[in-house]
Amino acid sequence: MLLSRLARVSQEVAAASARSRKITLLAELFRDTGADEVPIVIPYLAGRLPQGRLGVGWKALSRPVTPAAEPTLTVREVDALLSRLGEVSGPGSQAERARLVGELLGAATADEQRFLSGLLTGEVRQGALDAVAVEGLARATETPPADVRRAVMLAGSLQTVAGALLADGPAALERFRLTVGRPVLPMLAHSASSVAEAVGKLGACAVEEKLDGIRVQVHRDGGTVRVHTRTLDDITDRLPEVTAAARELPGERFILDGEVISFGEDGRPRSFQETAGRVGSRVDVATAAREVPVSPVFFDALSVDGRDLLDLPFAERHAELARLVPEPLRVRRTAVSGPEDLGAAEEFLAETLERGHEGVVVKGLDAPYSAGRRGASWLKVKPVHTLDLVVLAAEWGHGRRTGKLSNLHLGARTADGGFAMLGKTFKGMTDAMLAWQTERLRELAVDESGYVVTVRPELVVEIAYDGLQRSPRYPAGVTLRFARVVRYREDKRPEEADTVEALLAAHPGVRP
DNA sequence: TTCCGACAGTGGGGTCGCAAT
DNA sequence: ATTGCGACCCCACTATCGGAA
Numbered sequence: 001m002l003l004s005r006l007a008r009v010s011q012e013v014a015a016a017s018a019r020s021r022k023i024t025l026l027a028e029l030f031r032d033t034g035a036d037e038v039p040i041v042i043p044y045l046a047g048r049l050p051q052g053r054l055g056v057g058w059k060a061l062s063r064p065v066t067p068a069a070e071p072t073l074t075v076r077e078v079d080a081l082l083s084r085l086g087e088v089s090g091p092g093s094q095a096e097r098a099r100l101v102g103e104l105l106g107a108a109t110a111d112e113q114r115f116l117s118g119l120l121t122g123e124v125r126q127g128a129l130d131a132v133a134v135e136g137l138a139r140a141t142e143t144p145p146a147d148v149r150r151a152v153m154l155a156g157s158l159q160t161v162a163g164a165l166l167a168d169g170p171a172a173l174e175r176f177r178l179t180v181g182r183p184v185l186p187m188l189a190h191s192a193s194s195v196a197e198a199v200g201k202l203g204a205c206a207v208e209e210k211l212d213g214i215r216v217q218v219h220r221d222g223g224t225v226r227v228h229t230r231t232l233d234d235i236t237d238r239l240p241e242v243t244a245a246a247r248e249l250p251g252e253r254f255i256l257d258g259e260v261i262s263f264g265e266d267g268r269p270r271s272f273q274e275t276a277g278r279v280g281s282r283v284d285v286a287t288a289a290r291e292v293p294v295s296p297v298f299f300d301a302l303s304v305d306g307r308d309l310l311d312l313p314f315a316e317r318h319a320e321l322a323r324l325v326p327e328p329l330r331v332r333r334t335a336v337s338g339p340e341d342l343g344a345a346e347e348f349l350a351e352t353l354e355r356g357h358e359g360v361v362v363k364g365l366d367a368p369y370s371a372g373r374r375g376a377s378w379l380k381v382k383p384v385h386t387l388d389l390v391v392l393a394a395e396w397g398h399g400r401r402t403g404k405l406s407n408l409h410l411g412a413r414t415a416d417g418g419f420a421m422l423g424k425t426f427k428g429m430t431d432a433m434l435a436w437q438t439e440r441l442r443e444l445a446v447d448e449s450g451y452v453v454t455v456r457p458e459l460v461v462e463i464a465y466d467g468l469q470r471s472p473r474y475p476a477g478v479t480l481r482f483a484r485v486v487r488y489r490e491d492k493r494p495e496e497a498d499t500v501e502a503l504l505a506a507h508p509g510v511r512p
Numbered sequence: 513t514t515c516c517g518a519c520a521g522t523g524g525g526g527t528c529g530c531a532a533t
Numbered sequence: 534a535t536t537g538c539g540a541c542c543c544c545a546c547t548a549t550c551g552g553a554a
Contacts, residue, residue: 019519019550055530057539094531094538123521127549131519191545214542229542273526276542280528376517399521400548407523426523427545466544471525479525482544 001037003078003108004071005029006044007115013045014126019135022128026136035167040079042162046133047124050079050159051086054120055093056101061117063098065105073107078116125399130158137162143170151176153185153372156232178308180221180253183228185372187257187300189361189380195345198362198379199336205362206318207345208299208333210380212272212358213261214279216296220246221253238285242296251324253305257369258298259331268356271510273469299331299361302369314377315365336362349381358382384464385506387412387480387498388489390419391459393452394441397426397434405438405453410463410483412476413499419457420476420500427484428464437488460492461485468507476500477512 009029013022026045033041043050085100101120105113118124128136134152138145143165151161154176164172178184192198199205215230216239225243227236236243242260262270262278269275270292278292301309301321309317321330334348349360359382367377389410397406407426411419429437442448444455464486471479504510 017549053540055539059538089530091531125521127520129520212543231541233541272543277527280526280540280542283529374518397522399523401522424524425545428547430547464545469525473525481525483524484545 001033001041001075002071003073003075003112003115006041006075007109007111010045010115010118010124010126011111013128017127019128019132022126022132023135023139026128026133027139030136030140030166033166035163037075038166039159039163040075042133042137043159044075044119045128045136046158047119047122047126047129048158049082049119051082054082054086054097055088056085056097056120058121060098060101061105061120063102065102065113067105067110067113068107069109071109071112073112078104133158137165141165141170143173147173149372154178154182156183156185178255178303178310180255180303180306181219181224181226183217183219183226183232184255184302185232186215186217186230187370187372187378188374189378190374190376192362192379192381193384195349195360195362195381196339196342198381199342199345200339201379202362202364202377203338204365205336205338206314206333206365207336207348208331208361208363209352209355209357210359210361210382211259211261211297211331212269213259213275213294213297216242216258216260217302218242218246218256218258218296218298219254220249220251223247235279238279238282238288239294239296240285240289241294245296245329249324251305253303254324255302256298256321256325257300257302258296260294260296262292262294271469296329297331298325298329299333300369301325302371310369310371312368313366314363314369317369353383382466384466386462386464386486387503388460388492388496389422389463390457390494390497391441391455391461392419392421392457393454394437395424396451396453401426401434403438404434405441406434408437408461408485409452410461410480411457411497412503413495413497414476415499415501419494419497421474422476422500422503423471423474423479423483425463425480425483425485427482429485433485433488457494460489460494460497462487462489468503468510470510470512476503478504478507478510 013025016022081104088096134148135145138148151173152158155161217228219226225246227239227242229235262275264270278288281288301317304320336345352360362379364377391408392411393409394405395407397404407424409421409424411421414420441455445453447454463483465480466482468478469481
């Protein structure tokens, strides 16, 4: 198949607004795809590369290359070249990668270049990624979409399922069962604004502490232990403590879901930055493990001794977990019978925060494990802080925000009467707010020459955030975690905005 | 007919590791 | 030694479509 056909379909998919139309377009293309091209074409149209990431980003693609006049590239040729590109390493590798990228783009037409750039930078923007491609695949192979979806969750990969399905038909899905040693996409949580809201929705539930660390899925098959992240990357080698803990459990074959976190000598959790830095260290793991030891803390069991537990109610899965894992290695939790028992849930949240954790996750007791989905039966509740800050500048948006000032630079007042930038945010704005702020900020602009528009510091905005963290980048030495806009405060003058001093006082645990 | 679940999009900060400077 | 870049960790929120209620 020619790459030009893929690029054209991708453009048509982007132009279609109805999801059903997107699915039809994808299904038509998948029907015309040869069995050996399937593992390439399907991920490409789901916005991903079969090779994973390649070390080629926005920068490497920014140099313009004269496009080819006629489309000649086949998808197999593109795949072969990208595979070679992914294997380049060592000194001189950046130049060699740039050369290969140039070779690829030079053989592509302008339309193909656009498609390839989007693919390599992970910005396909056709309004159809994995989930829509799964629907298209299901239609092309006349397989129930739910069956395909489930197989993808269990395989942890779209292209594996696509290859099997197009080669052997719907019967091939039988092969994708929960298997110890093969990671499955983890279940995710929705947010709730309060424990009352969460308990109101779920009724009888468990309230569990939410640890601010790294999500892990731990597989043990006899003497072999593997540890995977939320995106199913294998991080076993970086976490010897987790491997050791899994080997000591009284079971030979299991899959557990949990969090890895580092506790200080006082028993309190270290900051997310410290835990993440430790888990990110790959070169000298022994030293990193001595300085910042981590512990696994489990909250779910997906498989125990060959039994697939995914479809069991959470209450039963947790009973299995409790049989296998001793209490210190499980997250703290409390059982709540329903809204009439709200006091117990709120007390548990307060205690959890007191112990230095992030918040709680409220979980319905009868829900199955919805692998790969953001199940409505897990609701996280975290405290939210707010500040009144001043807009110092704004950046022009991309994609559907093109032509709108989107990303705000936020400042707090300093002792000398100026403002210190605390970070940026593009979150929380409605389309109406985007339109309004574009107009208002242009009135306040002092420099509109670049992609950052600097403004007079006069507009006050209420910002919600999850906490303060140390920053090497911003002048106050701290930055806001997950800042988002709540509303504009035109009733407030910049002199009434919050100060850096007050912010630091509100977060005594964080120092610049 | 209205409501709501699932998805895609729009980017945020930090840290690590590698290659280039 | 320092800097720039890419990969992954963590993530909030809105708009939209289409099936459920």
